[in-house]
Each structure stands twice: as structure tokens, then as C-alpha cells.
Amino acid sequence: MMTKAKKNWSGLITLAAMLLVISGCGGAATDNNEASKADASADDQKIEKISIMLDWYPNAVHSFLYAAQKNGYFKKQGLEVDIQMPADTNDALKLVAAGKIDLALSYQPQVLMARGEKIPVKSIAAIVRHPLNHLMVPEGGSVKSPKDLVGKKVGYSSIPLYEAMMRTMIKEDGGDPQAVQMIDVGFSFIPAISTSKVDAIIGGFINHEQLLLAKEGYPMTAINPADYGVPDYYELVLVASDDGLSKKKALFHKFITAMAEGQQYVSANAEQALSILFEHEDQTSPLDKEIETKSLDILLPLMDAGEQAFGYQDPASWSHVREWLLNNDLLPPDIKAEDAFSNL
Numbered sequence: 001m002m003t004k005a006k007k008n009w010s011g012l013i014t015l016a017a018m019l020l021v022i023s024g025c026g027g028a029a030t031d032n033n034e035a036s037k038a039d040a041s042a043d044d045q046k047i048e049k050i051s052i053m054l055d056w057y058p059n060a061v062h063s064f065l066y067a068a069q070k071n072g073y074f075k076k077q078g079l080e081v082d083i084q085m086p087a088d089t090n091d092a093l094k095l096v097a098a099g100k101i102d103l104a105l106s107y108q109p110q111v112l113m114a115r116g117e118k119i120p121v122k123s124i125a126a127i128v129r130h131p132l133n134h135l136m137v138p139e140g141g142s143v144k145s146p147k148d149l150v151g152k153k154v155g156y157s158s159i160p161l162y163e164a165m166m167r168t169m170i171k172e173d174g175g176d177p178q179a180v181q182m183i184d185v186g187f188s189f190i191p192a193i194s195t196s197k198v199d200a201i202i203g204g205f206i207n208h209e210q211l212l213l214a215k216e217g218y219p220m221t222a223i224n225p226a227d228y229g230v231p232d233y234y235e236l237v238l239v240a241s242d243d244g245l246s247k248k249k250a251l252f253h254k255f256i257t258a259m260a261e262g263q264q265y266v267s268a269n270a271e272q273a274l275s276i277l278f279e280h281e282d283q284t285s286p287l288d289k290e291i292e293t294k295s296l297d298i299l300l301p302l303m304d305a306g307e308q309a310f311g312y313q314d315p316a317s318w319s320h321v322r323e324w325l326l327n328n329d330l331l332p333p334d335i336k337a338e339d340a341f342s343n344l
Contacts (some may be wrong), residue, residue, distance in 0.1 A: 056085075057285035066083070073259075093114045102252075105127065135202045157189075270296055
């Protein structure tokens with residue numbers, strides 16, 4: 001009887017021990033589940049929202065942004081990015097300065113000129129490193145270089161910067177810059193030149209207007225302003241406000257890291273990148289696949305920073321653009337080049 005009792009107690013002790021182990025495992029599992037939930041909640045809290053306004057409707061030049069968004073590069077940096085299209089192309093810098101949006105795409109000369117108007121914005125990355133805005137003349141026509149436009153009509157969009165570019169080019173080429181008639185055609189560059197209302201246009205882009213004109217049967221010769229006295233400026237830059245930069249520098253650095261990965265993807269997968277872009281086509285500004293494919297072919301080499309990281313800005317470029325704007329009465333003398341940009 002004593003042996004049987006000992007066996008019973010031994011069985012009960014073993015059972016109790018097993019129950020404790022099971023209970024302990026259950027508690028650990030519960031604790032692990034709660035820890036996982038806490039970690040997930042912490043990850044959610046790490047996601048930071050950031051907004052960017054494009055310079056125009058979505059097109060090939062913006063492919064790197066949509067690739068970074070689609071492929072999770074922004075998310076990997078802990079960012080949720082709201083990509084917005086401007087109602088007016090002049091709004092972006094003012095909205096950034098006012099803190100209504102975090103970042104915007106704009107143009108290098110405009111950043112300096114905005115600072116001249118006491119709009120506190122600063123470029124934090126160069127996107128397109130060379131001018132897209134070229135002087136365009138009918139292919140095979142009488143105008144071979146800027147000086148040939150003396151006595152002729154040049155269409156532009158009534159932007160003082162474009163007029164200064166035109167006059168610089170003519171002067172550099174040995175012509176009289178005042179002996180050309182500048183005609184305000186708004187943004188109707190294509191009908192103005194295709195109907196011979198003007199002899200040339202400035203303000204049209206080689207990755208857009210020139211391609212569209214060629215497709216419509218009006219091939220154009222594009223003359224690079226950088227070949228005729230205009231600085232080889234950054235056509236497209238990423239802009240933040242002075243205040244935003246002081247408060248969100250780390251956040252902006254993450255954005256640049258993700259967008260660089262997006263550009264790397266676009267360079268290696270152009271066709272797929274354009275497919276992603278077309279998912280974001282704005283219905284008010286439909287895209288032409290043939291045009292955007294050719295546009296991206298033009299853009300990719302002009303966006304390449306060579307040995308430098310994508311987005312790098314050369315201080316000498318900012319100094320040259322600042323000096324040229326100053327010499328053309330487009331900038332107050334107290335505006336410093338080094339205040340207009342920052343490499344993060």
C-alpha cells in the first residue's frame with residue numbers, strides 16, 4: 001500500500017509540474033504576443049508623414065518619386081509621402097515657405113530669386129543637373145545660332161528670367177541683344193512656333209515641347225543656353241524652407257536617401273518605372289507613352305551626378321548662377337549663394 005501511495009503522489013507531482021510548464025509556456029506566449037503588438041505599435045509611431053509638391057503634372061522627370069513610393073523605399077526610411085500636384089506652378093515655393101507643405105520641386109534660379117523676394121527657401125538636392133529650357137528654332141531654317149535672331153521675333157512666356165537668357169545668348173554670340181523682339185505667347189509655345197507667329201521660342205523644354213513639335217511634324221533645333229553665356233544651371237531642385245530644414249533635417253535626409261534609391265531603380269528599369277508613373281497619370285494632363293519614353297531617355301544622363309551621390313550640389317554652380325542673376329538685375333546684391341542651398 002505504501003508503494004502504491006508513493007506512486008500516486010509521484011504521478012500527481014509530475015502532473016502538477018507539467019501543468020506549471022504548460023501554464024508558464026502559455027504566459028510566455030501571451031507575453032510574446034503583447035510584445036509583438038507593442039513592437040508593431042512602435043513601428044507605426046515611427047512612420048512620419050511628409051509632403052512634396054511637384055513642379056508640374058506627373059511626367060517622366062518625376063519617375064524616381066513614384067518608384068520610391070511603389071517599391072517601398074520611402075517606407076523603409078519610415079516615411080509616408082504625400083505627392084501633390086500644384087494648382088499653379090508659382091505656388092510651390094510660397095507654400096513651402098509658409099509651412100503648408102514640406103518639400104517642393106522647383107528650379108535653381110527661382111530659388112535664388114525667391115530669396116531675393118524674402119521667401120525663405122533653400123535647395124537641398126539637385127535633380128536635373130543641366131538646363132532643359134533651350135532656345136528652339138525650326139530645323140533647317142535660317143537661324144543657326146542666337147545672333148541670327150537679330151531683327152526677328154522670339155516667343156516666351158513673359159518671364160524676365162527667360163528674356164535675360166535670350167539676350168545673354170545673343171550678346172555672347174556677337175549680336176545686338178536689344179535688336180530682337182520678344183513676344184509674350186504665354187505657355188502656347190507649340191502653336192506660336194508651328195504657325196510661324198514667332199521665329200524662335202525660349203521656355204520650351206527639350207524633353208517635352210521639342211518632342212511634341214517633332215511628333216506633330218515641326219522638328220526643332222535646340223540651342224543650349226549654357227553654350228552661349230548662361231550658367232549651366234540645375235533645371236530641377238528639391239526645396240525646403242529654412243524653418244523646415246532647421247526642424248526636419250534628419251527627416252529630409254531620409255527622403256533624399258529613398259529618392260536616390262528610386263532614381264537608381266529608374267535608371268536600371270526604365271520601362272517598369274514608366275509603368276509605375278502611368279499609374280499616377282493626371283486625367284487633366286494625359287501622358288503620351290512615346291513622348292515620356294523619349295523624355296526619360298533625355299533626362300537620365302542629365303540627372304546623373306557621376307561620382308557624386310544623386311542630388312549633390314556643387315557650390316560653384318550656385319555661385320555662377322547667383323553672379324549671372326545679379327548681372328542681369330534679377331537679384332539683390334545681398335543674396336548669398338551659400339544661403340540658397342544645403343547638401344544634406
